[in-house]
Amino acid sequence: MAPTTPQEPGLSAVPSYEEQQSQSRFDALIGDDSRIEPRDWMPEPYRKTLTRQISQHAHSEIIGMQPEANWITRAPSLKRKSILMAKVQDEAGHGLYLYSAAETLGTERDELNDQLLTGRAKYSSIFNYTARNWADMGAIGWLVDGAAIANQVPLCRASYGPYGRAMVRVCKEESFHQRQGFEILLSLSRGTEKQKQMAQDAINRFYEPSLMMFGPPDDQSPNSAQSMAWKIKRFSNDELRQRFVGMIAEQVKVLGLTLPDENLHFDEEKKQWIHKDLNWDEFMNVIKGNGPANAQRLERRREAHREGAWVREAATAYAAKQEQSEVA
Amino acid sequence: MNHEELDASLDSFGDALASATRVTPGNALRPEDIAVAGAKPSDEVAQYALHLGDDALILAQRLSHWISRAPEIEEDIALGNIALDVLGHARSFLTYAGLAWDKSEDDLAYWREEEDFTSLQIVEQPNGHFGVTIMRQLIISIYQHLLYSKLLESTDETIAAICAKAVKEVDYHRDHSAAWTIRLGQGTEESAAKMRHALEVLWPYTGEMFQDEELHRTLGDVAVLPSTLREAWEKEITDVLAEAGLEIPKSGMAMAHGRVGEHSEHLGFILAEMQVLARKHPGASW
Numbered sequence: 001m002a003p004t005t006p007q008e009p010g011l012s013a014v015p016s017y018e019e020q021q022s023q024s025r026f027d028a029l030i031g032d033d034s035r036i037e038p039r040d041w042m043p044e045p046y047r048k049t050l051t052r053q054i055s056q057h058a059h060s061e062i063i064g065m066q067p068e069a070n071w072i073t074r075a076p077s078l079k080r081k082s083i084l085m086a087k088v089q090d091e092a093g094h095g096l097y098l099y100s101a102a103e104t105l106g107t108e109r110d111e112l113n114d115q116l117l118t119g120r121a122k123y124s125s126i127f128n129y130t131a132r133n134w135a136d137m138g139a140i141g142w143l144v145d146g147a148a149i150a151n152q153v154p155l156c157r158a159s160y161g162p163y164g165r166a167m168v169r170v171c172k173e174e175s176f177h178q179r180q181g182f183e184i185l186l187s188l189s190r191g192t193e194k195q196k197q198m199a200q201d202a203i204n205r206f207y208e209p210s211l212m213m214f215g216p217p218d219d220q221s222p223n224s225a226q227s228m229a230w231k232i233k234r235f236s237n238d239e240l241r242q243r244f245v246g247m248i249a250e251q252v253k254v255l256g257l258t259l260p261d262e263n264l265h266f267d268e269e270k271k272q273w274i275h276k277d278l279n280w281d282e283f284m285n286v287i288k289g290n291g292p293a294n295a296q297r298l299e300r301r302r303e304a305h306r307e308g309a310w311v312r313e314a315a316t317a318y319a320a321k322q323e324q325s326e327v328a
Numbered sequence: 329m330n331h332e333e334l335d336a337s338l339d340s341f342g343d344a345l346a347s348a349t350r351v352t353p354g355n356a357l358r359p360e361d362i363a364v365a366g367a368k369p370s371d372e373v374a375q376y377a378l379h380l381g382d383d384a385l386i387l388a389q390r391l392s393h394w395i396s397r398a399p400e401i402e403e404d405i406a407l408g409n410i411a412l413d414v415l416g417h418a419r420s421f422l423t424y425a426g427l428a429w430d431k432s433e434d435d436l437a438y439w440r441e442e443e444d445f446t447s448l449q450i451v452e453q454p455n456g457h458f459g460v461t462i463m464r465q466l467i468i469s470i471y472q473h474l475l476y477s478k479l480l481e482s483t484d485e486t487i488a489a490i491c492a493k494a495v496k497e498v499d500y501h502r503d504h505s506a507a508w509t510i511r512l513g514q515g516t517e518e519s520a521a522k523m524r525h526a527l528e529v530l531w532p533y534t535g536e537m538f539q540d541e542e543l544h545r546t547l548g549d550v551a552v553l554p555s556t557l558r559e560a561w562e563k564e565i566t567d568v569l570a571e572a573g574l575e576i577p578k579s580g581m582a583m584a585h586g587r588v589g590e591h592s593e594h595l596g597f598i599l600a601e602m603q604v605l606a607r608k609h610p611g612a613s614w
Contacts, residue, residue: 062401069396073389076606077434077614078419079359082412085392089408092401099401134605134614184614192612300396308399310522311458314515321514 030231035161038104046230049223050160051105052121053232055112058098060124061091062116063297067131068140076134083180084137090177094170101162117302124148125283126209128291135188135195135202141181143203143210143248149174150244151214154234163232182251189255196257203252204260211275212283214241245273359423359433362486367427373484374428375446375543376551378436379587380475380487381421382447385437386595387468388415389602390455399458406504410465413497420490438606442596443589449582450533452594456526459512459519463526466505470564471537472498474557483549506568513572520573527569528577535581537561541588 015023022041029036036042068088075081099109115121126144131137152174155167188199215221215237227233235243246266252259261276286294369377391411398404422433450468455461476495482488512519538558544551566576584592606612 065396065404072392072395073601074605076438076609076612078385078415078422078437080614081392082415082419085395085408085412085415088395089405089412092395092404092408096401096405187614191614192609194609195612304397304399307397308403308458310516310518311399311403311512314512314519317519318511318515 030159030229033159033231035164036159037161045226047105049227049230050163050232051102051107053227054098054102054105054163054166055107055115056122056124058095058102058112059116059121060127061095061098063123063301064127064144065091065095066297066300067127067129067293068137070131071134071137074134075137080137080184087141087177087180090173094173097166097169101160101166104162105160113305117298117305119289119298122287124213125286125291126213127297128286128294129205129209130292132205133198133202135185135198136206138181138184138188138199139202139206141177141179142185142251143181143206144213145174145177145181146248147210147213147244149178150240150247154240155232157231157234159231182255185255185257189257199255200257203257207260208276208278209283211241211245212278212280214238214244216280216283242273245275249273359419362420362423362490363427363432365486367486369424369428369484369486371428372543372546373487373550374425376547377421377425377487379446381418381425381436382445383451383468383472384414384418384421386445386447386598387451388412388418389598390451390453391461391465393455394461403458407461410501410504413494413501417490417494417497420494424486424490434606438603442591442599445589445591445595445599446587447591447595448533448536449584449586449592450530450537452586452592452598453530453533454594456529457522459522460526460529462505462508462512463523463530465501466509466565466568467530467534467537469498469502469505470561470568471557473502474560474564475552475554478552478557481549482551487550509568509574510572513569513574523572523574527574528579531577531579532582533584536584536586539585539587 023043026036026040026042026046029040036046065088068084068091072081072084072088075084099112102112103109112121116123131140149171152167152171156164156171158164158167185199185203188195215224218224218236218238221237224233224236228236245264249259249264249266264273264275266272267274285291289295388411391407391414394407395404395411398407418437419433422436426432426436450464453460453464455464473495476491476498479491480488480495482491509523513523514520538554538561540553540555544553569576584590586592606614
């Protein structure tokens with residue numbers, strides 16, 4: 001079979017015999033749907049792509065805590081407060097699993113964190129939208145976590161072992177998140193007129209951004225083909241978006257609310273959902289850093305990092321002292 | 329889509345109850361269980377449950393602010409976990425108290441005024457830097473651990489049952505805050521200075537924790553006389569502080585009477601934030 005990894009131009013384009021052997025073993029593992037493990041040889045571009053993807057995913061979990069943490073202290077009932085707290089705490093847990101998975105590829109968590117704080121690394125653009133009302137806790141759970149799950153379930157079979165295994169745990173827990181979101185909206189939709197309006201407003205604001213979470217349409221997604229060849233990605237952006245929009249189109253009926261997409265329908269001939277044109281200019285603009293909350297989200301992370309510096313230094317100093325006294 | 333289809337559609341992703349970060353032994357006796365069991369407490373017992381519940385509620389509210397702001401992700405999780413445990417205790421105590429007055433946990437949390445709250449002033453103290461939060465937690469966790477351990481013998485079965493669950497959780501909170509106190513006390517000069525500062529600002533509010541009230545005497549074996557906890561508490565915290573290289577400050581005790589509704593200036597702000605949304609929608613359910 002053809003090698004799964006494109007060759008770089010230049011002298012390195014002529015691989016050594018050992019490299020050719022390693023590449024064939026790698027290709028065979030991918031071909032057999034087996035897993036690549038941390039100690040296995042892997043082509044550099046595969047390592048880089050995965051490090052970028054897994055760390056972006058970790059950063060998204062960590063930044064994604066903020067819009068929801070924003071409502072913990074104001075949650076309107078103690079039960080909701082408790083569920084929301086558990087959920088945001090889970091996200092921190094997911095961040096940790098994922099940083100650990102990324103570390104198996106050879107980049108330390110401190111370095112990954114630094115990439116986030118200095119703006120060199122990206123995270124999911126959706127978290128640059130603000131959570132303006134309580135119903136946003138519902139919409140984020142139902143739509144944002146829902147889209148994340150649709151994206152992530154196939155990643156449980158990703159060719160890189162530690163990533164796939166981390167995703168199995170993450171997906172199980174995300175299901176709880178999506179449910180709590182849906183349940184918030186369900187309660188609001190059965191509540192007072194103001195509560196219904198709140199729920200509808202949140203859905204209106206999060207619908208399009210959540211559909212854009214799957215990334216640009218397939219014909220404009222340059223990296224997708226390589227990721228699919230490496231079996232990191234199993235379905236295309238549009239396939240996943242289709243699956244998701246079909247699901248929420250049904251679920252929204254239970255809420256007695258609507259999606260802000262009047263002509264959304266299933267085209268029997270094309271066998272696909274037809275949804276409104278998504279605002280990709282806005283998407284690109286948010287990615288560039290101009291979303292409603294980009295600056296705020298990053299600054300919160302920087303602030304926590306800055307203000308926690310003395311604590312981390314003390315912990316390191318204490319650990320060193322302990323080690324010394326054990327040696328002595 | 330009917331209910332079952334919806335359930336299957338939401339369920340296709342896995343375990344609906346899975347949570348990544350629950351490491352302590354379960355929640356306190358669930359408020360739903362207490363509400364159903366329906367043993368109606370006397371007015372005095374309810375008042376006592378309210379004390380315990382208010383302490384836990386205000387502490388949880390304070391702690392929850394850390395989630396997404398902690399010095400490292402592990403601490404976002406740990407402080408979140410403690411906040412969640414303590415909120416669970418608050419919900420149980422408030423639910424039980426409310427049975428006496430036909431009120432829900434939320435009626436008590438969201439619709440009482442500042443002067444109706446009975447929390448100790450120590451739990452109202454601001455989070456400050458991480459060291460202040462840790463020191464506050466050490467002070468209160470040792471206290472709650474002693475108190476809940478004794479309340480296992482309470483002649484009120486519901487209070488004893490709530491404490492049976494809660495005591496295991498506060499035991500972990502105690503370990504967590506003691507470990508950090510020692511680490512920070514012995515870490516760097518800066519961290520030791522910050523811990524001394526934390527002790528100075530918090531210590532004056534420890535006196536109130538041991539004040540006996542008429543209510544405690546009336547309740548007899550239902551409750552624990554706070555003054556009887558003092559010696560054990562002082563011994564335990566002194567041991568931790570000694571290991572951390574810290575000393576109990578020489579400052580006196582503040583005149584604090586949170587149990588009778590005389591609060592620090594902080595409580596009003598805490599409640600304003602906590603209650604704002606619920607109060608915007610009277611009669612709504614969530």
